Amino acid sequence: DTAVSQTPKYLVTQMGNDKSIKCEQNLGHDTMYWYKQDSKKFLKIMFSYNNKELIINETVPNRFSPKSPDKAHLNLHINSLELGDSAVYFCASSRAGGRGSEAFFGQGTRLTVV
Amino acid sequence: AQKITQTQPGMFVQEKEAVTLDCTYDTSDPSYGLFWYKQPSSGEMIFLIYQGSYDQQNATEGRYSLNFQKARKSANLVISASQLGDSAMYFCAMRIGQGAQKLVFGQGTRLTINP
Numbered sequence: 069d070t071a072v073s074q075t076p077k078y079l080v081t082q083m084g085n086d087k088s089i090k091c092e093q094n095l096g097h098d099t100m101y102w103y104k105q106d107s108k109k110f111l112k113i114m115f116s117y118n119n120k121e122l123i124i125n126e127t128v129p130n131r132f133s134p135k136s137p138d139k140a141h142l143n144l145h146i147n148s149l150e151l152g153d154s155a156v157y158f159c160a161s162s163r164a165g166g167r168g169s170e171a172f173f174g175q176g177t178r179l180t181v182v
Numbered sequence: 183a184q185k186i187t188q189t190q191p192g193m194f195v196q197e198k199e200a201v202t203l204d205c206t207y208d209t210s211d212p213s214y215g216l217f218w219y220k221q222p223s224s225g226e227m228i229f230l231i232y233q234g235s236y237d238q239q240n241a242t243e244g245r246y247s248l249n250f251q252k253a254r255k256s257a258n259l260v261i262s263a264s265q266l267g268d269s270a271m272y273f274c275a276m277r278i279g280q281g282a283q284k285l286v287f288g289q290g291t292r293l294t295i296n297p
Contacts, residue, residue, distance in 0.1 A: 101284065109221075109271055111287040124284055158227065167234060169277065170217055171285055173227035 071095050074159045074174035081149055082182055089144045089177045091159030100142040102134060105156040117142055149181045184209045186276050188288035195264050196296050203259040203291050205274030214278050216257040221271040233257055269295045
């Protein structure tokens, strides 16, 4: 069984469109994240949710809106897509800090805005 | 502010040799965790090893070990007996405190194992 699954794996869309990426985890973790990996492979956190509550928003443009209907799901909706949004977006989940708190990542969604 | 630095953009190693990937970190919080991840060309992020700031011994997981030098704020990953399948990007990451807030990642090191 896939621990963290996100869909779609690839997303090609035109500038100005709105798109969503879905994420689900079956690990029973309380915390879920969205990370963005740019073309230089740098991973930067965008959002962190704990038990459906937003706890971190790393100065992400308002066009990005995460939604967590329950603690197993964290979706990412992006409005008015721009060329600079092209990247790989990773969903991840973890339990609280300490040993065993490593983040489990989904397979990533490669978003290409043309 | 918390920061992770990986100073080696790329490393080239002969198969079966040991390799050390460098990682230094910066935090004033006494409680933190350090992680290493592997990202092969297929793109997935694979957790390798964890070291807690209060752990007395260096972490080991199979061929992976973490050389934790707290005073120097370094957490280098050592891969013994490297294999061709070890070729990948490697990321060092840090979590601060006990809350599951976020992992801060370094820039990554691209490791290439030559036959």
